[in-house]
Amino acid sequence: MTGMALLGAGRMGQVHAAAIQAAGARLAVIYDPVTPAAEALAARIGAKVAPTAADAMADAQADAVVIATSSDTHVDLVIEAVRTGKPVLCEKPLASSLADARRCIATIGEAAARKVFLGFNRRFDRGHASLRAAVHGGQIGRLEQLIITSRDPFPPPLAYVPRSGGLFRDMMIHDFDMARAILRQEFVSVTAHGSSIIDPEIGRLGDIDNASVTMLAADGAIVTILNARRCAFGFDQRIEAFGSAGMVLSDNPRQSGLKRFTADHPGTPAPILEFFMERYGDSYAAEIRLFLECVRDGREMPVNARDGLMAAYLAEAATASCKQGRTIHLTGPDQEFGDV
Amino acid sequence: MTGMALLGAGRMGQVHAAAIQAAGARLAVIYDPVTPAAEALAARIGAKVAPTAADAMADAQADAVVIATSSDTHVDLVIEAVRTGKPVLCEKPLASSLADARRCIATIGEAAARKVFLGFNRRFDRGHASLRAAVHGGQIGRLEQLIITSRDPFPPPLAYVPRSGGLFRDMMIHDFDMARAILRQEFVSVTAHGSSIIDPEIGRLGDIDNASVTMLAADGAIVTILNARRCAFGFDQRIEAFGSAGMVLSDNPRQSGLKRFTADHPGTPAPILEFFMERYGDSYAAEIRLFLECVRDGREMPVNARDGLMAAYLAEAATASCKQGRTIHLTGPDQEFGDV
Amino acid sequence: MTGMALLGAGRMGQVHAAAIQAAGARLAVIYDPVTPAAEALAARIGAKVAPTAADAMADAQADAVVIATSSDTHVDLVIEAVRTGKPVLCEKPLASSLADARRCIATIGEAAARKVFLGFNRRFDRGHASLRAAVHGGQIGRLEQLIITSRDPFPPPLAYVPRSGGLFRDMMIHDFDMARAILRQEFVSVTAHGSSIIDPEIGRLGDIDNASVTMLAADGAIVTILNARRCAFGFDQRIEAFGSAGMVLSDNPRQSGLKRFTADHPGTPAPILEFFMERYGDSYAAEIRLFLECVRDGREMPVNARDGLMAAYLAEAATASCKQGRTIHLTGPDQEFGDV
Amino acid sequence: MTGMALLGAGRMGQVHAAAIQAAGARLAVIYDPVTPAAEALAARIGAKVAPTAADAMADAQADAVVIATSSDTHVDLVIEAVRTGKPVLCEKPLASSLADARRCIATIGEAAARKVFLGFNRRFDRGHASLRAAVHGGQIGRLEQLIITSRDPFPPPLAYVPRSGGLFRDMMIHDFDMARAILRQEFVSVTAHGSSIIDPEIGRLGDIDNASVTMLAADGAIVTILNARRCAFGFDQRIEAFGSAGMVLSDNPRQSGLKRFTADHPGTPAPILEFFMERYGDSYAAEIRLFLECVRDGREMPVNARDGLMAAYLAEAATASCKQGRTIHLTGPDQEFGDV
Structure with a gap:
């Protein structure tokens, strides 16, 4: 042992x-x-x-x-x-x-x-890992679009925001890694948009609480990442991989197979798994x-410090893109972005 | 009569x-x-x-x-x-x-x-109209993210491509109008990405077959539109509206309520409705x-020539953004975009 | 024409x-x-x-x-x-x-x-017809169990009950025909149970408002029919066909593809189609x-007066079984059941 | 500890x-x-x-x-x-x-x-327990129909059949207990039907491999239990509770949230959980x-030896009903059934 x-x-x-x-x-x-x-x-x-x-x-x-x-x-x-x-x-x-x-x-x-x-x-979540295996196993042919949605149930405490590094480094870092793990190629550009629509206080602290990132791969595949710091129905964690032969979707798993049918609830499923320990435990x-x-x-x-560097690099590039209002063309992890 | x-x-x-x-x-x-x-x-x-x-x-x-x-x-x-x-x-x-x-x-x-x-x-599709009513009726609170996915079953004939006006004007025009109809406000910026990953011939004709557009609304809401000219499982037409109080999703309706359960098909639903006359008839x-x-x-x-102008304007801006590789800040339908 | x-x-x-x-x-x-x-x-x-x-x-x-x-x-x-x-x-x-x-x-x-x-x-409902085609086409192998659920949104007016002929002849008649259409063989026995649990007044009028019927086919296949005169979530019309190679399920179709996700509605689909003109129109x-x-x-x-006779015969046998508290062995449409 | x-x-x-x-x-x-x-x-x-x-x-x-x-x-x-x-x-x-x-x-x-x-x-399965809580908590009003479906992935070895006690005692015993746990009242009658349609050898050994049981509660609620010794798509374990105010359904949970969309699989979900250790572990x-x-x-x-006796009693009554081809009126666990 x-x-x-x-x-x-x-x-x-x-x-x-x-x-x-x-x-x-x-x-x-x-x-x-x-x-x-x-x-x-x-x-x-x-x-x-x-x-x-x-x-x-x-x-x-x-x-x-x-x-x-x-x-x-x-x-x-x-x-x-x-x-x-x-x-x-x-x-x-x-x-x-x-x-x-x-x-x-x-x-x-x-x-x-x-x-x-x-x-x-x-990467080791059962649904996400199955999606990755399906993509790598050729089930959807050539990957053309990848959409990763990550929404937390509620925003972090305001006190945490200034030392978090910002949404791209603190929250979207998982999604940058997931995109790389699914595509198995590096990206040629990153364009990031964000806003502080949930809580303007987060904006005053220099961060955002909603974000959308588009990354282009060398072969033309388009990756979209959507993040939100708050989600009324729980921990929304989905991946959609679309390709020449079809699509696989890693949807939010449910707490059980229960479904309720009443006048107001004509087939309501059980809630999705709660925050990360229930979902990703x-x-x-x-x-x-x-x-x-x-x-x-x-x-x-299979996932190592080199991957950690690359995720940090993409997070940095996204932060720069969002602040500078422009598409960043990626040259490698030694790239400098000016003031971010 | x-x-x-x-x-x-x-x-x-x-x-x-x-x-x-x-x-x-x-x-x-x-x-x-x-x-x-x-x-x-x-x-x-x-x-x-x-x-x-x-x-x-x-x-x-x-x-x-x-x-x-x-x-x-x-x-x-x-x-x-x-x-x-x-x-x-x-x-x-x-x-x-x-x-x-x-x-x-x-x-x-x-x-x-x-x-x-x-x-x-x-706008008058039963699912999309219900989504719009839910958003306007306040069911999801303040709208923060809108994701519109439109994928055609198969690409148009190559001969049609040069006179189509390009994907943004020919195909995504519906989605620009839908975004406006749901948000009921104009947008401040458009960023478009595209590639010809389905058929390089489409690229040689100066068009794209996969596209992603991000639009920001003045209040910080983020709209993402995803288009593909080919979809192996049919006419994929979905809208996701995410807000402060929840989400509504207009998913692809099915040809019937049939579900198949076999070793290979552990719960396969009936196919989605086929091309536009079945889906939108x-x-x-x-x-x-x-x-x-x-x-x-x-x-x-309720939807008029003014809306037609605004959709054409967004399509023009997206075409310019994609060609020029930059975010376009929107000033109104008289805006000029240079060479598009 | x-x-x-x-x-x-x-x-x-x-x-x-x-x-x-x-x-x-x-x-x-x-x-x-x-x-x-x-x-x-x-x-x-x-x-x-x-x-x-x-x-x-x-x-x-x-x-x-x-x-x-x-x-x-x-x-x-x-x-x-x-x-x-x-x-x-x-x-x-x-x-x-x-x-x-x-x-x-x-x-x-x-x-x-x-x-x-x-x-x-x-028989010509899109979902039910697809189920029948799947069964007859061998998709589930040999049919072993068939479960037909028919529930009306609300009970008929009390005044209608005495002249309705009773639940088996008035309401379950559709399901007897459906069972015959799916199995394509006649049955060897019928056992019916019923109760007036929705409205005791219906019981006082000599009828029932909830019923369960079991029919055995000569080859051992077991058919279960469930009826209720009231259903809080609408017109519940489902068929489940289970066989040696799998199962097909004709589930209630929905008014649209809309799904709602809120704290209380974590994925609630659109209501099922309403009463018979919407569902079976x-x-x-x-x-x-x-x-x-x-x-x-x-x-x-393909469905004719002979089928009308056989459905009437099964309804009569079920009525007799329920009243007499015994399994009825079926001999053909000339069979007499004593006092029903 | x-x-x-x-x-x-x-x-x-x-x-x-x-x-x-x-x-x-x-x-x-x-x-x-x-x-x-x-x-x-x-x-x-x-x-x-x-x-x-x-x-x-x-x-x-x-x-x-x-x-x-x-x-x-x-x-x-x-x-x-x-x-x-x-x-x-x-x-x-x-x-x-x-x-x-x-x-x-x-x-x-x-x-x-x-x-x-x-x-x-x-009783402690998350889905089944949620269904029971919903029923007991009044979510569906008064219970009118209960349908329990239990299907094993594959039949037991033939050598096991003669010493199994028969399907009702060996397999349906769980469902008898579940019915009692959900209804919280005893039953007034049991009617059982069975056949050996999966494997005639099981019939020759005096047992059945498909069964349907109907039980009436004193208040008129109708319970249906469906068992099959083989199921091509896995371990099919569902409960449907229907009442005056709606329905709850404990459906088979899935191995993950993965869904596949291809021409042949227009939305196929992940397989259901496998045999009992995965489903009920x-x-x-x-x-x-x-x-x-x-x-x-x-x-x-909360579930004790008395419940064990009552489940054994219902299994005995169902065995007698199936063999004798008649409805058994239940009088209590001391009841004798003649030759079973």
Whole structure:
């Protein structure tokens, strides 16, 4: 049974702790800068607490490292973890800025970057993964249009907005990765539009709460991403892939198969799955299982730090496009965008 | 029983002939430049044939005029029909170019323009009309995102492409009108992307076969229109309106309520309604009924030549945006776009 | 254009008048015992009025006869119409009692009975007809279970109950015919259960308002029919056919493709089609078209007076089973059931 | 953390072992007559192995007992477990015959019977439980019709048929319990029909593979249960509850929200959940959690040995009805049915 060191015992740390157990691995040691948080989680699981991240990574019972601390610490911990030579899974995002993401790859090198699993867990959602398999398996022929819709149930606290990096980096980052995972090619242009129609206060803080992004692939495929920070009917997460031979749609799964038929409800289905732990909960365990398989087989990670860099790059380009009111032609992750 | 003069006995003329009968009006007289076409239709219906359009419009039994000739004749016939003082319904588009549409309005004047019914029949589709009523009735609160998807079953003949005016003017014109009808405000910007991914030959002819358009409304609402010239599963016509209090979706209706459950088909529904006469057939009769009601009540037409001008203007702007690779800021239907 | 004589200008007469026109035939002459009713309909359509049924049937412009008078007159009019030698379509039921149905067949003879079209219009509903085609085409292999659900939006007026013949003869008669049309074999037993749970007054009048019938076919297939006289969400009309290779389901069609997503309505579809004219309206025109085709080709009618007799026989057997609390083993339409 | 003794380490023992862990309890000790089976499971979980059932039940770390041995041992183990005074959960069925079920209740007494949790796990399926809550909460008014459909993906091995007790006792037993749980009243009559249409060999072994049962409740509500031993599209498990104010439907949940749109698949959803562990897996953990709650609160078990007796009684009555070709009027679980 593989032993794991877990860095971070906050919300995402707890998600990964549960996923590690569900995947049949052993959570050996936990570190969190807030020691009582580490202790509480360790007590519940039956794990050790390490006084520093370095101690946790170095622990003899830790065969692999999972990083689930705050986003701004990811890069330094990834670099440190890579140096231990142990396999590393880092929760998304790779970095809190594109500059930091570049520094991470530059420091560890391209080869090592491809060995760091980056936790874009939505890739492992059953519906989204089935859609991806259908597209890659040729079920819809050549992909012509991809539409990704991500709407959160409610906006983040206003206090969070200024340090979030903005909607494109904070929320749409998942969708940039998903678009890349489905298309398996890079994009030639990004055009972003946004507005703060939900809450003008978000606009005053320099951010947006509704956004639409169009990306063109080299072969002419058109990607549309729609985000909203609030959705009255829950966590709206859909993907539509349209191609020469048809379409696949990953629709919102439902809490159950119940349908209600009354005068006012002539066939109302059960609510969609609630926020991310209900919708994407299983995908974290699937992610850990895939990570362990790749470790066992010595494989390159199918979603890795390089993907983290590319998602950060697209988020940066979208931010620039939206601010500058123009289409950005993409040249690669070293591209500079002026003032964003 | 209102008597109608029908100009045009081709495909759209026949559609309107059937709609006139279904709406309980009388088709009195028919004109078509190809006299045998007029004669064949007149014989089937029991109507007269007029030797010229002017004769048809002037016929004593014609209380109103329906124009369903080729697009390039619409403007002159509208002008002529308006001069007779009889109520006019003109099949879309108002004109085959923005310049011509401007000329039409300039000639007949704004007041008369609002009395010419323009046949954007999709407004009267049962699903789309219910969506519009739900949005205007406040069911989804404030509209934040509107997504219109229009995909034809198969591309037009290549020979048609050069004289079609291009995808934005020929196909997306319906969607521009629908967006205006749903939002009830004008737009501040248009950004269009397109590619000829279905058939490179279409690209060589200077047109596109896949397109995505983003329009911003003054209040921050974001409209996305997706078009494709080919769709393997039929005539894909959907609208999604998302707002502060929820979403309404006008999905493709089905040929029946049949569902098939086998190992390979675990719940496959009946096919969606086929090409436009099956999907939108009823909407033509609804359009004629509404036209007759407005005539009877002396009302302004709810969709009129002014709307035809505005749709042509958006199509022109989208064409310019796509060709010039930039967002177009909209100033009004007199705006010039340079080389398009 | 085939000319038709229509007997009956009441509700069903008007339905058939519209269907005759929609099918492209000509309604030549109308008879109704209430002459003003005939005159009103005739004026609307542009038809003649005949002073007697015999005159209508004998009219030189009547190539065929449609009977849509009250149920208790059907048998005598069918006999009279058959004697004219003209093709006959009779609205269901064939007779208001099994004895009368037997008398009809005995009088006209088996051969003529197969030439009288009996108006079980639901056979021509698009969804139900597709289901039947799928079953007969082998899509679900060997049929093992058939479940027919028919629920009316609201119960009939209490005054109608005593002269209705009871639920099995008045309402379930459609479902008995549908079961026969789908199975294409006769049944070996009928077991019926019923209760008056909607309105005890219906029970006091000797009838029921909820019923369940089980019929066994010779090959072991099991048919279940469920009826209710009231349904809060509308006219619930579904058929489920289950077989060795899968299942087909004819579900209630919807008024449109609209779906609503709000906190309370997380995906509520449009209401189902309302009462029978909205749900089954098209099927009357399809029925007339099929009748005219069979007349033109000199074919036996695919649903005929013999089918009317068999449906009446099953309704009688179900009535007996429910009253006597026992399974009835079926021997043929001459079978007597004692006191029912 | 409550410690559990588990009797039985076969398929159902393993299901309960997983459910115990998922429910956050501790599996302390395992017994199985096949010692290596007990040892293998114990090793995987980290539990002790007891040499006899009595030792397992008496174990100091066992606060409660879960019985998951073969059906014919349930009664004696329940009696023995009740004598230890520890809370007991017994996998369904309570007994392999009605006589044995009666003996169980007679031996332990009515009061104790209500303290033995009987594992009718489908009550805890999310969809079915929501339907039950909707019915009991008054959402559909007064219940008038209940239709339960249970179809297995494939028939049992022929060798199993003779010792299965027959379809009503082996398969429909779940549905009898579900009907009681939803109606919360006993039934006045049972009428059963069956046939061996899937495999005549099953008929030659004296059993059936397709069945339909109708039960009447005292208030006139009509219950229909449909079973089939084979279903081409998977594990078809649906419940429809129809009442004075509407209907609720617990439909088959899907493997994901994926929908496929191609020429042949115009909207095909993902397959339904596979056999019982995928469909009902979560319900076993929910069952254990509820059991533990009732233990903690000293409550009567919401589904108990008395319910096990009543389900066995209805299965016996249905078997008699089917064999004897008559409606059985129900008088209570002591009723004798003659030769069944």
